[in-house]
Amino acid sequence: MAIVITSTLLILIGLALGGGGLWLVILGGSVFxxxxxxxxxxxxxxxxxxxxxxxWVYAALVVVSLVWAIWxxxxxxxxxxxRGGLIILFGLWLLTRVIRRSLGFVSPTGTSYGANAWPxxxxxxxxxxxxxxxMTTNPHDQTxxxxxxxxxxQAFGGTxxxxxxxxxxxxxxxxxxxxxxxxxxxxxxxxxxxxxxxTGDVKRPDDVGETTYQVTPLxxxxxxxxxxxxxxxxxxxxxxxxxxxxxxxNSGMNPDRQHQxxxxxxxxxxxxxAGGQPCVDRVYLPTSDARLIALDAMDGKVCTSFxxxxxxxxxxxxxxxxxxxxxxxxxxxxxxxxxxIGGAVNDNYSTHEQSGVIRAFDINSGALIWNWDSGNxxxxxxxxxxxxxxTNSPNSWSVFSVDDGLGMVYIPLGNQVPDQLGMNRSANxxxxxxxxxxLDLNTGQMKWVQQFVHHDLWDxxxxxxxxxxxxxxxxxxxxxxxxxxxxxxxxxxxxxxxxEPIIPFxxxxxxxxxxxxxxxxxxxxISDLTFSPxxxxxxxxxxxxxxDQLACRIQFxxxxxxxxxxxxxxxxxxxxxxxxxxxxWGSVAVDPERQIMFAMxxxxxxxxxxxxxxxxxxKGQDEKGSEQGLNRNDGAPYGVFMGPxxxxxxxxxxxxxxxxxxxxxxxxxxxxxxxxxxTVHDMTPLPLPFKVGVPGIGGPMxxxxxxxFLGAAVDxxxxxxxxxxxxxxxxxxxxxxGQATPMTYTTSDNKQYVVMVAGGHGxxxxxxxxxxxxxxxx
Numbered sequence: 001m002a003i004v005i006t007s008t009l010l011i012l013i014g015l016a017l018g019g020g021g022l023w024l025v026i027l028g029g030s031v032f033x034x035x036x037x038x039x040x041x042x043x044x045x046x047x048x049x050x051x052x053x054x055x056w057v058y059a060a061l062v063v064v065s066l067v068w069a070i071w072x073x074x075x076x077x078x079x080x081x082x083r084g085g086l087i088i089l090f091g092l093w094l095l096t097r098v099i100r101r102s103l104g105f106v107s108p109t110g111t112s113y114g115a116n117a118w119p120x121x122x123x124x125x126x127x128x129x130x131x132x133x134x135m136t137t138n139p140h141d142q143t144x145x146x147x148x149x150x151x152x153x154q155a156f157g158g159t160x161x162x163x164x165x166x167x168x169x170x171x172x173x174x175x176x177x178x179x180x181x182x183x184x185x186x187x188x189x190x191x192x193x194x195x196x197x198x199t200g201d202v203k204r205p206d207d208v209g210e211t212t213y214q215v216t217p218l219x220x221x222x223x224x225x226x227x228x229x230x231x232x233x234x235x236x237x238x239x240x241x242x243x244x245x246x247x248x249x250n251s252g253m254n255p256d257r258q259h260q261x262x263x264x265x266x267x268x269x270x271x272x273x274a275g276g277q278p279c280v281d282r283v284y285l286p287t288s289d290a291r292l293i294a295l296d297a298m299d300g301k302v303c304t305s306f307x308x309x310x311x312x313x314x315x316x317x318x319x320x321x322x323x324x325x326x327x328x329x330x331x332x333x334x335x336x337x338x339x340x341i342g343g344a345v346n347d348n349y350s351t352h353e354q355s356g357v358i359r360a361f362d363i364n365s366g367a368l369i370w371n372w373d374s375g376n377x378x379x380x381x382x383x384x385x386x387x388x389x390x391t392n393s394p395n396s397w398s399v400f401s402v403d404d405g406l407g408m409v410y411i412p413l414g415n416q417v418p419d420q421l422g423m424n425r426s427a428n429x430x431x432x433x434x435x436x437x438x439l440d441l442n443t444g445q446m447k448w449v450q451q452f453v454h455h456d457l458w459d460x461x462x463x464x465x466x467x468x469x470x471x472x473x474x475x476x477x478x479x480x481x482x483x484x485x486x487x488x489x490x491x492x493x494x495x496x497x498x499x500e501p502i503i504p505f506x507x508x509x510x511x512x513x514x515x516x517x518x519x520x521x522x523x524x525x526i527s528d529l530t531f532s533p534x535x536x537x538x539x540x541x542x543x544x545x546x547x548d549q550l551a552c553r554i555q556f557x558x559x560x561x562x563x564x565x566x567x568x569x570x571x572x573x574x575x576x577x578x579x580x581x582x583x584x585w586g587s588v589a590v591d592p593e594r595q596i597m598f599a600m601x602x603x604x605x606x607x608x609x610x611x612x613x614x615x616x617x618x619k620g621q622d623e624k625g626s627e628q629g630l631n632r633n634d635g636a637p638y639g640v641f642m643g644p645x646x647x648x649x650x651x652x653x654x655x656x657x658x659x660x661x662x663x664x665x666x667x668x669x670x671x672x673x674x675x676x677x678x679t680v681h682d683m684t685p686l687p688l689p690f691k692v693g694v695p696g697i698g699g700p701m702x703x704x705x706x707x708x709f710l711g712a713a714v715d716x717x718x719x720x721x722x723x724x725x726x727x728x729x730x731x732x733x734x735x736x737x738g739q740a741t742p743m744t745y746t747t748s749d750n751k752q753y754v755v756m757v758a759g760g761h762g763x764x765x766x767x768x769x770x771x772x773x774x775x776x777x778x
Contacts, residue, residue: 210259432451584697711740740758
């Protein structure tokens with residue numbers, strides 16, 4: 001009976017591998033799966049015939065699979081395991097006495113002898129030894145150390161006290177760096193939870209998929225200020241976490257919103273108003289229904305002297321205004337008596353969407369001071385009544401940075417929707433899409449622009465707040481620098497006064513082959529400082545078994561793929577890095593004194609398939625906004641079906657690692673280390689602690705104590721690292737996904753706190769929640 005059952009299983013496996021393997025060979029892929037399928041079938045036949053040659057045949061399969069696997073991926077356990085796991089398990093079963101006895105013989109004296117085990121036992125043992133050795137290797141990690149000397153000055157930006165956090169990136173420079181040093185490399189292991197607060201704003205059944213907690217709280221005086229996904233503003237006691245006040249903007253629910261989030265609020269102190277008066281200190285709350293609301297920082301009441309009874313209506317001046325298509329997910333910057341704000345538009349919904357205009361409003365009255373519209377960039381005087389901004393011009397949904405001394409605001413720009421269709425784009429759109437632009441604080445006039453993707457067909461927005469610092473060069477000169485992380489993995493380091501490169505970048509050839517109506521740029525820029533991954537190959541396809549790995553290999557050959565910037569196509573294209581981004585809105589952290597950068601590069605391939613309008617089904621009644629799946633592009637000749645490149649088990653088709661932490665010496669532009677980050681604890685049914693390097697979205701934070709803090713990864717931990725070498729020093733389990741950026745401050749008792757928001761991220765499926773958690777030393 002054991003022989004029959006075993007043979008049946010081997011036949012089924014052989015048919016699956018043989019059939020799929022034949023398909024793969026026809027597509028131009030590896031012959032191994034076809035070979036393996038034949039060997040499984042031959043072994044099964046020999047077993048049914050009770051022939052000991054079955055063990056010899058299977059031994060040949062083990063030997064070939066071992067050599068093939070090492071040839072393809074070396075001694076990488078996470079790639080060797082799926083290639084050989086099933087084969088070795090059956091090899092061990094075939095070595096059992098119950099199988100070998102059936103393949104043996106009975107001597108003339110009546111003694112039973114099992115088939116000789118050694119022909120199979122030797123290669124199986126060799127495979128187990130190779131597996132054991134591979135578990136001790138770490139082929140993907142790059143180790144090293146960052147310099148520890150203080151090379152730069154304390155140019156943090158603004159006048160923020162050391163123990164406070166006044167803007168999204170702490171200061172107008174957006175460095176995500178704190179000069180606090182109470183928590184150090186040696187004592188961070190002792191961090192304990194100090195308090196925990198729950199906002200009460202939880203994900204609802206009728207929410208859109210990407211309902212996410214991405215907020216970084218502000219700390220001014222003894223108070224923390226934050227917002228929630230459904231646009232509540234909340235003030236907490238910084239020492240105890242007790243609620244001081246809460247304001248609900250009542251922004252409602254709209255299934256057409258692609259994002260339901262709030263990354264932060266904006267704080268402002270009015271020096272012209274006497275202390276003790278209402279609204280001397282204000283908090284500005286952006287909402288998902290395109291409003292900006294001014295609140296009294298003391299009690300959360302609306303400041304009715306601002307704009308229209310305390311509310312600025314951001315949809316004003318838009319030619320088209322479909323509800324749910326335009327909103328501000330990021331806080332405006334407050335500088336020089338102005339609030340400067342952009343807005344997010346829904347990706348790939350329609351050709352009739354709102355403008356990506358950047359506007360500066362009087363911070364006290366809400367009056368429009370200037371507007372910079374990338375579709376009409378030369379005219380920045382306030383838009384006259386009755387006129388409208390350019391429809392569908394490139395927008396900026398992320399956070400801005402400011403250099404008040406140079407008088408510039410730095411805007412990371414996205415693309416014109418539809419993202420994957422470049423037909424009929426204007427010269428201005430081609431110039432400003434996927435770039436950083438510097439605007440004059442007082443007039444809104446453009447100072448310079450630097451583009452990072454030409455004729456963007458991949459949704460490669462510049463997603464992150466640019467980081468400003470003063471770079472000390474080898475000759476002792478100091479250059480005002482800007483660091484721009486990009487989705488494609490390049491880090492651009494520019495002179496923020498002129499936009500010219502400090503770390504060089506160049507143009508390299510890019511793939512062609514766009515649809516007939518469109519075109520591609522013949523070249524694309526790449527920085528000398530890049531985390532762009534090497535092109536995918538068939539051997540990079542992955543799965544937890546031979547079967548889903550084979551399925552991913554077949555898909556790899558069915559899609560169009562010619563490397564980075566493969567254009568979208570009707571058959572479907574692999575986009576790698578995908579529009580999830582090597583870097584995203586979490587940006588990077590920069591220590592301006594040591595001139596170093598800490599970041600979290602993530603690697604996930606996506607697919608992009610154009611769908612002719614005639615093939616797009618009618619919109620479903622309960623259909624909700626999403627960037628994944630079918631994007632309709634109403635008014636365009638094609639929609640687009642897009643999402644992560646996943647296998648049959650809904651795990652990435654590309655092999656891990658998918659996420660790292662990294663350190664860069666900005667003086668040299670060299671990567672010092674790059675280490676796998678995060679475990680599969682929350683990616684599998686069992687809480688396994690395997691550190692494979694998992695995806696994440698969120699931002700890091702650095703301190704003068706030499707410690708980097710980062711949540712972001714999909715395994716629901718807040719971690720601390722030695723920023724010099726990237727080694728993990730501490731971790732705390734979070735009750736929900738930590739897809740936000742931590743911050744730090746001190747209170748009146750001189751204790752340093754680290755605060756993390758844990759509420760989950762809809763599009764990557766981490767656990768939702770509503771937690772604000774503070775940690776401190778005992």
